[in-house]
Amino acid sequence: MLDPYELTVHTLTLRQLGSAEQLAEINALPIGDVEDALEKAVADGAVMAARGNYMITPAGRAVLDGVYPRAFADLRSDPAITEAMDSFETGVNKQVLALTTDWQTVEVDGTRVSNDHADADYDNKIIAKLGRVHEKTQKVLRPLAHRDPLVDRFLDRIGAALIRAEGGESDYVSGVRVDSVHTVWFQMHEHILRLTGRERPE
Template sequence: MLDPYELTVHTLTLRQLGSAEHLSDINGLPLAEVEAGLEKAVVESAVMAARGNYMITPAGRRFLDGVYPRAFAALRAESAVTAAMDAFETGVNRQVLTLTTDWQTIEVDGERVPNEHGDLDYDNKIIEKLGRVHEKTYRVLRPLADANPLVDRFLDRIGAALTRAEGGETDYISGVRVDSVHTVWFQMHEHILRLTGQERPE
């Protein structure tokens, strides 16, 4: 597994630009550990500081490319993990992508147009479907979550976004300025790809 320093640098591959607080929210490390990791990473040129935010550098990515095979060797060797990843890509991930498109657009006279979210029944049905897919994803990704608890943390954050959407905060489905379902799902997908050494499907 990743040590706190490696995890801090890794988290910047999931969120391209973020503060220490943002990274701590994602990876669950104490803020002081994230701040110490970022300070070290800046000195080692793995991370670049920019007005209170940070971004990974090419040197940081090369560092992680050397870390991942060691850190995740045992996980990558498990057949249950490979099967779970296949099920994720061909099943729940495709369903979430389709539901996100359905959330952002609506069919009118045979054409897809932007969803203005005036039809609450339409929106609520999509939120309900996302909830069912979310529950299924806990089961699909169980082998990965058992080996890497951060996967469960991502799923819990997606659940929190769904709860807020159910309460009327609809930005929490696909908004880019909040930890929406879409935003956190993207981060989780990137994380599990790096765990398993796979490429993001086109």
């Protein structure tokens, strides 16, 4: 697995720009460890700092490209992980993408138009479906979660976003300014792709 330095740099591939606090929220490291790692990564040229936020550099990406095969060799050779990823990509991931489209748009006279969210029943059905997919995803990714606790953390964060969406905070379905279902799902997907050495499907 990744040491705190590597994990902090890795987290910047999941969130393109972020503060130490935002990175710690994703990777579950103590904030002091994240700050120390960022200070070293900036000195190494692996990360750039700008007004309290950080982003990975090409040099940082090159470092990770060398780290991943070593850190995740056993995980990548595990048939149970391969099976879990196949199920994820062909099943729940496609369902979440489709439901996100259904959330953002509605069909009117055979044409897709932006959803103005005036129909609460329609929106609530989408949120309920996302909840069922979330439950299914917990089972699908169980082999990965056994090997990497961050997978469970992502799933918990998606669950927290769903609770807020169910409570009427609609931004928590696909909003980009909050840790919405869609935002955290994207981060989780990128994380497990990097663990397993896969490319994001087109």
